[in-house]
Amino acid sequence: xxGKGIRIxxxxxxxxxxxxxxxxxxxxxxxxxxxxxxxxxxPSGSGKSTLFKCLGAVIDPTASRMTLGNEVIYDDGxxxxxxxxxxxxxxxxxxxxxxxxxxxxxxxxxxxxxxLAGVANEESRAVVSSNASPSHVDWSxxxx
Numbered sequence: 827x828x829g830k831g832i833r834i835x836x837x838x839x840x841x842x843x844x845x846x847x848x849x850x851x852x853x854x855x856x857x858x859x860x861x862x863x864x865x866x867x868x869p870s871g872s873g874k875s876t877l878f879k880c881l882g883a884v885i886d887p888t889a890s891r892m893t894l895g896n897e898v899i900y901d902d903g904x905x906x907x908x909x910x911x912x913x914x915x916x917x918x919x920x921x922x923x924x925x926x927x928x929x930x931x932x933x934x935x936x937x938x939x940x941x942l943a944g945v946a947n948e949e950s951r952a953v954v955s956s957n958a959s960p961s962h963v964d965w966s967x968x969x970x
Contacts, residue, residue: 839888
C-alpha cells in the first residue's frame, strides 16, 4: 500500500507506575487499505483499546510511525499541530453500544461528528448514506 489508508509501524506503548512498567503494545505493524473493514479480536488486556487510542490520537505512543493517507501523523512524536481537528476531521470510530447516543439512530450517531464540526445536518446524513454500501454498512444499520 502506498499513500492511502493507514500504516502503523513499530507501535509501542509502555505504561509506567513507579518502578513498574507494562508493555501494552510491543512493535505492532499494521496496514489498512481504504474501504477495508478491520475487526480486532483478543482477550481482555491484549492491547486492542490501547491500539485504537494511539491511532485515534487519544494517548501518546511510546514509539511508532503512523501514516494516515499520505501524511505522517506520528513519528516518535506527533507531526500534526491540531490533534482535535485530526480526530474530528480524519479519524472516526463506531463505538460499542455504551458510547452511542441512545435517542439517535445509527445514521445520526455517525453523522454527529461532522455536524459538530459545522457541516449541515442534511449534508452530514447524505455523506453517511453515500458511504454505506451493502458490503459494508447497510446490513448493520438494518440490524441496529
